[in-house]
Amino acid sequence: MASAPFPDSAAPALDDGPVVLARGEGPYGEVVLRRHGALLQIIANGCFLMDTSDGRSERLLVTEAFAALADHPSAAPPDVLIGGLGVGFSLAAAAAEPGWGGITVLERESAVIDWHRAGPLGELTAAALADPRVRLVHGDLLAHLHEVEAGYDALCLDVDNGPDWTVTEDNEGLYSPAGLAACRAALRPGGVLVVWSARGSERFVKNLRKAGFTGVGTREVPVARGVPDVLFLASHHLASQSA
Numbered sequence: 001m002a003s004a005p006f007p008d009s010a011a012p013a014l015d016d017g018p019v020v021l022a023r024g025e026g027p028y029g030e031v032v033l034r035r036h037g038a039l040l041q042i043i044a045n046g047c048f049l050m051d052t053s054d055g056r057s058e059r060l061l062v063t064e065a066f067a068a069l070a071d072h073p074s075a076a077p078p079d080v081l082i083g084g085l086g087v088g089f090s091l092a093a094a095a096a097e098p099g100w101g102g103i104t105v106l107e108r109e110s111a112v113i114d115w116h117r118a119g120p121l122g123e124l125t126a127a128a129l130a131d132p133r134v135r136l137v138h139g140d141l142l143a144h145l146h147e148v149e150a151g152y153d154a155l156c157l158d159v160d161n162g163p164d165w166t167v168t169e170d171n172e173g174l175y176s177p178a179g180l181a182a183c184r185a186a187l188r189p190g191g192v193l194v195v196w197s198a199r200g201s202e203r204f205v206k207n208l209r210k211a212g213f214t215g216v217g218t219r220e221v222p223v224a225r226g227v228p229d230v231l232f233l234a235s236h237h238l239a240s241q242s243a
Helices: 057-072 090-097 111-116 121-131 142-149 170-173 176-186 202-210
Strands: 019-026 029-036 037-045 047-051 080-083 103-107 134-138 152-157 187-197 212-220 230-234
Touching: 019 111, 029 111, 047 142, 057 080, 057 090, 057 152, 057 212, 057 230, 080 090, 080 142, 090 103, 090 121, 090 134, 111 121, 111 134, 121 134, 121 170, 142 170, 142 176, 152 176, 170 176, 176 187, 187 202, 202 230
Parallel strands: 080 103, 080 152, 103 134, 152 187
Antiparallel strands: 019 029, 029 037, 037 047, 187 230, 212 230
């Protein structure tokens, strides 16, 4: 994740400890926004979720999906659903690509939405949120997938630390056979699914294939510390590109 564009005067010294900027209560407990030096961080129930220190893998979540769709162009610009707003890197990457049609972002924590609309995270996403293609939806991802009618050309999902490391037990349903079936049903033929994870999972790769996805592959994205982030790529009927 690339460093957030905050002016030096707005950020405390890098050796200062984290400072809580805001707290919110959601359906799954407390969500906290804090600043640590030049970085903004989101913490859920004491579990670190993400910060503004980098963003390569979150941006690639969207750019890989667009590249896969470009191999099988359609008459209309493709529509994308981004599952998880987070600090906004994926949204910003989608808005920066003029080739997308509709850009829907689904976030279950109302506090996170507020921090983007009228809070510190707005510095990252104000321009993207002003894009007329962007629709920000507050709700549960799996419920939304079951309700969608027209479908999407791409699902770019970043709602957990990964399929084997969920933030809440409820999220396990997304990676279950029923959850993957809902993802596939929400995709138009030829559509692509990209799932972000903090680590790889052979089990999830097998489950994607069992769910009927084709062209299943992974892309590792190096990070400054620890194991690489991983993107799982799959397609509905048509083979997707993977690195």
